[in-house]
Amino acid sequence: MSVARAERLVNLVLCLLSTRSHLTAERIRGIVPGYADAPSDEAFFRMFERDKTELRELGIPLEVGRNSAFDTIDGYRIARRDYELGDIDLEPDEAAAVALAVRLWDSPELTGAAHGALLKLRAAGVEVDEAAPAVVEPKVRTTEPAFGPLLAAVQAAQVVRFDYRRPSPTELRTRTIEPWGVVSWRGRWYVVGHDQDRAAPRCFRMSRIAGEVRPVGRPGAFRRPERVNLLEFVAKGSREDTAPPTTTVQLWLARNRAAGLRRRATPVEPRTLDGVSGDVVELKLFDPDSAAGWIAGFGPDVVVLEPEVLRKAVRERHLAVVGREEE
Structure with a gap:
């Protein structure tokens, strides 16, 4: 402004x-x-x-x-x-809870909001000591690239569209949803909303979102239903999807490298790739999407041969690392 x-x-x-x-x-x-x-x-x-x-x-x-x-x-x-703001009187334990909440978020989207609330409390005469020692040092890390755009879409009540990888069968589909909220469940982040393609409420794991989250239409396009418990919805959806997928992926490993993958893989055949000696192996994955970050961590020593969706997911992570290094 x-x-x-x-x-x-x-x-x-x-x-x-x-x-x-x-x-x-x-x-x-x-x-x-x-x-x-x-x-x-x-x-x-x-x-x-x-x-x-x-x-x-x-x-x-x-x-x-x-x-x-x-x-x-x-x-x-x-x-x-x-x-005019009425009198605010926080008990010592309540003031400590506010200070703890300010420390909680480790993402730029929520850090600003937390410090803004703290500033308003101090303007009202309420002292909150951020430097006070805490028994618990909380951190919620939101490393998913989709987190920021989805949170903004939730706050603006704006429809979004993104490409989503299903775990089994492994495929990429475009989803258009009205996001109601974002939820953390068992260490993973989800977005819950109304899926316009299936005309039903659904939850989506953010780590399976490929590429950018694209806004559709204008803000204020929908209203979140009242009395919907997002956490219960995600927990129920997770329980219904507990059957492990039987996805077999094929990888090329450089000779005598990527020992962590070799221990879990089944050898298929030796193969030279771009002049580098290596081996083709097969690996059964319960969740290929979650494994993309693990595989990408081996760098040029590992190349995904099949499936194409996993190959693209690993490539996206490599490009993201290159982009951060160039900045």
């Missing part, structure tokens, strides 16, 4: 807080600095509409009404009883 716009919003809030009557848009235009710079009436009304939306998104209660029955145009004001 530009400095000029921030100053205009602050002046607008002060103006609407200071009046007991409802001020029309034209009256506000003449009082609040910044609006007079609008080159035309149309430009002013667009600016004013954006500012009203901004205030509402910040949680500022903008009241719309008329001062008398003879008025023909709506006016605006901010009622102090709705705007």
Whole structure:
């Protein structure tokens, strides 16, 4: 947000807080600095509409009404009883819980929100000591690339589309969902929402999402159902999908390298690949998607021959590492 716009919003809030009557848009235009710079009436009304939306998104209660029955145009004001924050009195253990929550998240998306809440508490006179020693040092790491875009889509109520790898049979399918929320279950992250393709609620493991999460349509396109327990939904879905898949993958291993894979694999035949001696092996995987990161960790010593979905997943991880090194 530009400095000029921030100053205009602050002046607008002060103006609407200071009046007991409802001020029309034209009256506000003449009082609040910044609006007079609008080159035309149309430009002013667009600016004013954006500012009203901004205030509402910040949680500022903008009241719309008329001062008398003879008025023909709506006016605006901010009622102090709705705007002012009531007294906040946290017990020592509650203040400690807040400080612990601030330490909890290790992702940029949630770190900002946590520190913003902390700032508001301090502005209200509540001291929260972040430096106080804690018996538990919590960390929730969100390394999945899809986490940030999905969390943003949940907050904006925006439909998203992504390519999703099924564990068995191994295949890549495009899914379009209305995301209701993100959940961590047994060390894995899931997104829960309404699957438009299957016209039913579904949960998707984030580690199986391939490529980018693409927004579809405008924000505010749907509403999350009330009284839905996302964690229970994910737990139930996980229990129903406990049968281990019987996926056999074929790998090429450089000669005398990748011992961790060789111990679990069955030799097939020796083969030279791009002038490098090695062996073709077969490996049974319970979850090829989760194994993609493990296989990618062996670098050029391992090449996925089959299936193609796993080959692409490993390649994506290699490209991601190269991209981080170039930054």
